[in-house]
Amino acid sequence: MAEENELRYDPAAIEPKWQQRWAADPALYAAEAPSCGKPKYYVLEMLPYPSGQLHMGHVRNYAIGDALARHMWMRGYNVLHPMGWDAFGLPAENAALKNNTPPRGWTTSNIAAMKRQFERLGMGFDWATEVTTCLPEYYRWNQWFFLRMYEKGLAYRKKSKVNWCPECCTVLANEQVIDGCCWRHEGTKVDQRDLVQWFFRITAYAQELLDGLDKLDGWPEKVRTMQRNWIGRSEGTDVDFFLDDARWEDGDEKSNLAGRRIRVFTTRVDTIFGATSVQLAPQHALVAEFTAADAKLKAQVDELIDQQKKAREAGDLGAIEKHGIPTGRFAINPYNGQRVPIWVANYILADYGTGAIMSVPGHDERDFEFATKYGLPITRVIKPVGKAEGAELPFLSEDGVLVNSGEYNGLSCEEAQKKLQEIALEKKFGEATVTYRLKDWGVSRQRYWGTPIPMIHCEKDGLVQVPDDQLPVVLPERIEITQQGGSPLGRVPEFVNVACPKCGGPARRETDTMDTFVDSSWYFYRYTDAKNSNAPFDSKIAQYWFPIDQYIGGVEHAILHLIYSRFWTKVMRDLGLIANDEPVHRLFTQGMVIKDGAKMSKSKGNVVSPDEMVARFGADSARMYALFAAPPDRDLDWQEDGVAGVSRFLARVWRLVTKYAPVARSGAQSESKTQDGGAALLRKLHQTIAKITLDFEGRWHFNTCVAAIMELVNEIQATNAQLAAGEIPAPVVRELLRTLVLLLAPFAPYLAAELWEELGEKGAVLRAPWPVSDPELARENELEIPVQINGKLVTVVRVAADADAKAIEAAALAGEKVQSRTAGKTVVKIIVVPGKLVNLVVK
RNA sequence: GCCCGGAUGGCGAAAUUGGCAGACGCAGCGGACUUAAAAUCCGCAGGCCGCAAGGCCGUGGGGGUUCAAGUCCCCCUCCGGGCACCA
Numbered sequence: 044m045a046e047e048n049e050l051r052y053d054p055a056a057i058e059p060k061w062q063q064r065w066a067a068d069p070a071l072y073a074a075e076a077p078s079c080g081k082p083k084y085y086v087l088e089m090l091p092y093p094s095g096q097l098h099m100g101h102v103r104n105y106a107i108g109d110a111l112a113r114h115m116w117m118r119g120y121n122v123l124h125p126m127g128w129d130a131f132g133l134p135a136e137n138a139a140l141k142n143n144t145p146p147r148g149w150t151t152s153n154i155a156a157m158k159r160q161f162e163r164l165g166m167g168f169d170w171a172t173e174v175t176t177c178l179p180e181y182y183r184w185n186q187w188f189f190l191r192m193y194e195k196g197l198a199y200r201k202k203s204k205v206n207w208c209p210e211c212c213t214v215l216a217n218e219q220v221i222d223g224c225c226w227r228h229e230g231t232k233v234d235q236r237d238l239v240q241w242f243f244r245i246t247a248y249a250q251e252l253l254d255g256l257d258k259l260d261g262w263p264e265k266v267r268t269m270q271r272n273w274i275g276r277s278e279g280t281d282v283d284f285f286l287d288d289a290r291w292e293d294g295d296e297k298s299n300l301a302g303r304r305i306r307v308f309t310t311r312v313d314t315i316f317g318a319t320s321v322q323l324a325p326q327h328a329l330v331a332e333f334t335a336a337d338a339k340l341k342a343q344v345d346e347l348i349d350q351q352k353k354a355r356e357a358g359d360l361g362a363i364e365k366h367g368i369p370t371g372r373f374a375i376n377p378y379n380g381q382r383v384p385i386w387v388a389n390y391i392l393a394d395y396g397t398g399a400i401m402s403v404p405g406h407d408e409r410d411f412e413f414a415t416k417y418g419l420p421i422t423r424v425i426k427p428v429g430k431a432e433g434a435e436l437p438f439l440s441e442d443g444v445l446v447n448s449g450e451y452n453g454l455s456c457e458e459a460q461k462k463l464q465e466i467a468l469e470k471k472f473g474e475a476t477v478t479y480r481l482k483d484w485g486v487s488r489q490r491y492w493g494t495p496i497p498m499i500h501c502e503k504d505g506l507v508q509v510p511d512d513q514l515p516v517v518l519p520e521r522i523e524i525t526q527q528g529g530s531p532l533g534r535v536p537e538f539v540n541v542a543c544p545k546c547g548g549p550a551r552r553e554t555d556t557m558d559t560f561v562d563s564s565w566y567f568y569r570y571t572d573a574k575n576s577n578a579p580f581d582s583k584i585a586q587y588w589f590p591i592d593q594y595i596g597g598v599e600h601a602i603l604h605l606i607y608s609r610f611w612t613k614v615m616r617d618l619g620l621i622a623n624d625e626p627v628h629r630l631f632t633q634g635m636v637i638k639d640g641a642k643m644s645k646s647k648g649n650v651v652s653p654d655e656m657v658a659r660f661g662a663d664s665a666r667m668y669a670l671f672a673a674p675p676d677r678d679l680d681w682q683e684d685g686v687a688g689v690s691r692f693l694a695r696v697w698r699l700v701t702k703y704a705p706v707a708r709s710g711a712q713s714e715s716k717t718q719d720g721g722a723a724l725l726r727k728l729h730q731t732i733a734k735i736t737l738d739f740e741g742r743w744h745f746n747t748c749v750a751a752i753m754e755l756v757n758e759i760q761a762t763n764a765q766l767a768a769g770e771i772p773a774p775v776v777r778e779l780l781r782t783l784v785l786l787l788a789p790f791a792p793y794l795a796a797e798l799w800e801e802l803g804e805k806g807a808v809l810r811a812p813w814p815v816s817d818p819e820l821a822r823e824n825e826l827e828i829p830v831q832i833n834g835k836l837v838t839v840v841r842v843a844a845d846a847d848a849k850a851i852e853a854a855a856l857a858g859e860k861v862q863s864r865t866a867g868k869t870v871v872k873i874i875v876v877p878g879k880l881v882n883l884v885v886k
Numbered sequence: 887g888c889c890c891g892g893a894u895g896g897c898g899a900a901a902u903u904g905g906c907a908g909a910c911g912c913a914g915c916g917g918a919c920u921u922a923a924a925a926u927c928c929g930c931a932g933g934c935c936g937c938a939a940g941g942c943c944g945u946g947g948g949g950g951u952u953c954a955a956g957u958c959c960c961c962c963u964c965c966g967g968g969c970a971c972c973a
Contacts, residue, residue, distance in 0.1 A: 275972065673899070737902080751909095828906090
């Protein structure tokens, strides 16, 4: 019985043993000091939210990063491979409500559970630099940054329309609203509310965030495009239409509007002679003036606002049916003095551009639709040229020249835009402008479990900063979590009531907390100096490690975490803390884990638990399957039989290596290179080294790396009879097995460690140098060259690997099959691609 | 509507530069070992026709370039993702 056990690959015995040994040796995965002299490599996977359970998406994410980290260690780099916890956030509060456990306790025990899972999976993290965002020693620096940003005008408070998630009972940033729903609560529609909120002025960096994307060539184009769209730069012109109150439709009514202006934003100022109305957003300040004395108009405008709100909540502003109301007022086109009516319309957005447009139905699809519906005049001011000639209205392209545009007739659209901008500037009724879709980042949250915003409201002094030496503003631990509205901190008098730092008088603390995306915007800097209690981190150390060489995570953060992080880096740079402009050099977004055709999720009931996989097959099998089943950037279809297959493969490796380890050990004294009994195996071995090394250098098709190792093992095993008979020289056996274990080390760390020891090697396999492929040994000396006739495969011929075209041609023509197929026909042409193929064109 | 991906055996996939389509694995089938099974090992395996030799077809569909196309070009379909009355 005991003997039988010894013959079986038993991850349940091997893995815990090594887990213990690794836990006892924290230096194994620890980053070294910058002075170590090795080149640095910072590999990072996105930190998890401590839900209490790793899921397969995590296993995949971290298996990819860990493989890379291990490879880089073996390549001799000083590797920083840290891990932490995105530990603030709503689920802790919900759990508190449900189970009556305080958020901190719930979070702490979840972290402990997930850390155990990480360790059981054999992930090589440097736990000495662990960062937990809900600890005061971390979030105090959120507060510190907040104050620095406040001082620079980058953090500010304003009342505005904000997204309110009724499920979260808090506001959300624009980035956190997906299709009108909360990013955390799929299917929960977000309301619009008017609230006073804290914002970070990310728009101050809009242009730099956009420009920087061009240089991020280590990022997937997809992510860069998504960020470009999100920033939404558009070049155009601000133009003032003059309010005209001299000639009211109904006679002699006077108003106080004389000489005032309506500023509109347009990307097509060249079409301004075709403007037949001015359209205001219903929330526009002027509209409020117009409606002040006109209850009927006000009711109509309110209806427009309501329509917008509904459309916004439905997540589809585009589907709104266009409605508008004439205000009875008129505006004067500054270029030609034309008087056009002012309307209010529901398709004009208050928060984009100036909240007002000039309506040019001849050359804008939306304006065309609107003008058609309400019978407003439609005029042509651009005459199509070239391809577009004769095009009907609305004519949207810029391939044309101006007509019906006074002195500007005949100019191209582009020339006219330039010219008209110059005139506007000269006559002081407008200018060229750039507008962004990106809005400032709303960071206030009416929640408990987050970083308290370090501000104080004093009746006398107004907004007062918490002085640096009073940081951190600690989150009170004793608090009743309820579902009632408003910031929970507001119900904790000991927290709220405070002496004003300026006047000492009674004051109130800010009771909102920060968005948890603040935590993750800079956590990776903290890893470099996680214990620093005087600063968020030491700039010199950060400078050594940054930028992150490789960041790995899900694409769902393309315009959340990843844009906030870039913003934060630029702010820190401008604060003089760091020298890099961007946090991440290379970004990799791995695909989702799918099962039965859908993303694994509790609601779909198709979740596979990592714990169960580890229990049944071992961590190495689960991890390696996650790498084998698909290339890392594609979605992965989880098939349990596939894990079993990988497990079978690892068992074969285990049997092979343990069986021949004694031979390998006996071969340790001599060199293998010149031995000839096993040249074919050595060739395969060195080809495999080359393939896997190349993949680590960029392509990252780890699925084919695993396949290559399988092929290698298959070939070694095919020579089992010779191996058993001792016909393969011991030094060759040694090189084969030793290298096999090294190649396996990034993918199956437990088995590699076990077999490394079995082979009599001293020290960690992680410290052994990555094998180098010897091109001499890898070279084939004979090749099979396919021979085609008219592009169809007929036969293959064996030729020397260095055979020239002539020799190959001769060999091909000599073939029996070729002879019979060409008999009686004319060989028109012979294509020979040395090393590749021969194709005979025959008639 | 615009912008990115993707579509290859029964299934997950491979083909890195235009050069043998289907590596590797799963499931399947046959055999060895076994009293039997499990495990393991050996072999077969894209489809259709054929006893076989062999032939024909085949990478979502249609066209094209080329001696040669999964790969390049044009058009189309479907699936996934992002953006969208953003003036």
